[in-house]
Amino acid sequence: MAATTRGEDFLQKPDPPVVGKVSHQSIELYWDINSTLQRKGSTHDWLKFSIEEEDAKTHVYGTIYSGHSKQHVVEGLEPSAPYRFRLKVTGRNGEYEYSPVVSVSTTREPMSGEGLHRAVSMNDEARVIDILQKGHVKVDIPDELGFTPLMIAAQGGYLRLVVLLTDHGADVNQVNGSGKNSFMLTCFAGHLDIVQYLRKQGASWECRDKGGCTAMHWAVDGGHLKVIQWLIDDGCKIDIKDTCLAWTPLMRVSAITGNTNVALCLIEAGADVNTKDADGKTPLMVATLNNHESLVRLLIEKGANCDIKTEYGITIPDMAKAFNRQNVLLIFEEMKRESL
Structure with missing residues (x-):
């Protein structure tokens, strides 16, 4: 239906909607219609705006917005996809005009x-x-x-x-x-x-x-x-201590894994078997507390001091007894007899 002339109600063909901000899933459209009908009388008499979108398959337009606003954001779109829109302006007597079509594509998805x-x-x-x-x-x-x-x-x-x-x-x-x-x-x-x-x-x-x-x-x-x-071989330091507990790599073996192959590798490379952590504990003490029997034996064989005491005068056997490390105690006794 074409627009008709009814005095000041005459509708001119509107410009296509202006494209504003475009993202990968939205397109902003806005329009500026200069007409005495735009805000004349009650809202019933105001110009009505509709945004119509073309279906890419059928090429049929469908209304996606209708109201008195002068802008609309089309959301939920596909990234990197083309879209076609047109503006429909309807006067108070039902006359309407379509704008030319505007084509715009969404951006790529970030x-x-x-x-x-x-x-x-x-x-x-x-x-x-x-x-x-x-x-x-x-x-x-x-x-x-x-x-x-x-x-x-x-x-x-x-x-x-x-x-x-x-x-x-x-x-x-x-x-x-x-x-x-x-x-x-x-x-x-x-x-x-x-x-x-x-x-x-x-x-x-x-x-x-x-x-x-x-x-x-x-x-x-x-x-x-x-x-x-x-x-x-690359020159990495063997006895480097962490900044939290002052544990060397050998101390970590004693505390965590008890891996004798790793401990032997470190010791043969020069690791200090009698180094002390921030609390004054040695690898042998820590290995005892964690019940790493094989490592305890290895550390003693490699020169760990069995007679060393904590700052409170506690010996390693005392630790083993306190924590019920019976097998470790047997190792101490066995190796003590062998050294006699």
Whole structure:
């Protein structure tokens, strides 16, 4: 139905709606109609505006907004998709006019780190390359725990991805929420090839996490002899202490894993078997308290002082008795007899 002329009620063909802010899922449209009918009398007499959207398949227009406002935001759209809209202006007597059609496309969906993290976790090299080449995601974007894609790849043992990410500028020394970097994580996981590669890229075994632990501490916790030996050969300090408990790597073995192979590796590299932590405890004391029988025997064989006392005058056998470490007590007695 075409517009008719009824004095001042005459409607002119409106301009197409103006495109405002556009995102990957919304388009802002606004219009400015100069007419004495726009705000004349009661709201019943005001001009009525409708935004109609074309169906891409049927090419039929449907109303998505109707009212007296001079703007409308179309939401829930698909990213990178074309859309066509037109404005319909209706006067108080029912006459109406359509504007020319305006065409606009939504933007591409902003790439979040989730997609990159997922691709790295799945060791999907092609997908990682695709994401990085598009350039919409920072290579060091962290997840909710502060892990970067490089950390995930290093921990997972994905050398090709580690190389790919560093080639795209990934920071080998960036840390997560607990202060650990990719080098520490791969040392703990035992991926020697990545350990060696990250060192070449500038990773330092002197970096510390929030507990003051170094890559050597984490390699020892992981129990990976090849990594530990390589770090030793690379010049990593053997008796470096954390800043929380003043534990050396040997002390951590005594407290956590009791791994005699790791302890022997450290001792043969020069680790002090009689070092003391912040509370004055030695590795032998800590191994006794944690009931690591084989490690207790090894430490004694390698020169650990069995007669040392705490600042309160407590001996190691006293500790073993207090914590009911009967097997450890037997070891002390056996080795004492052997030394006679």
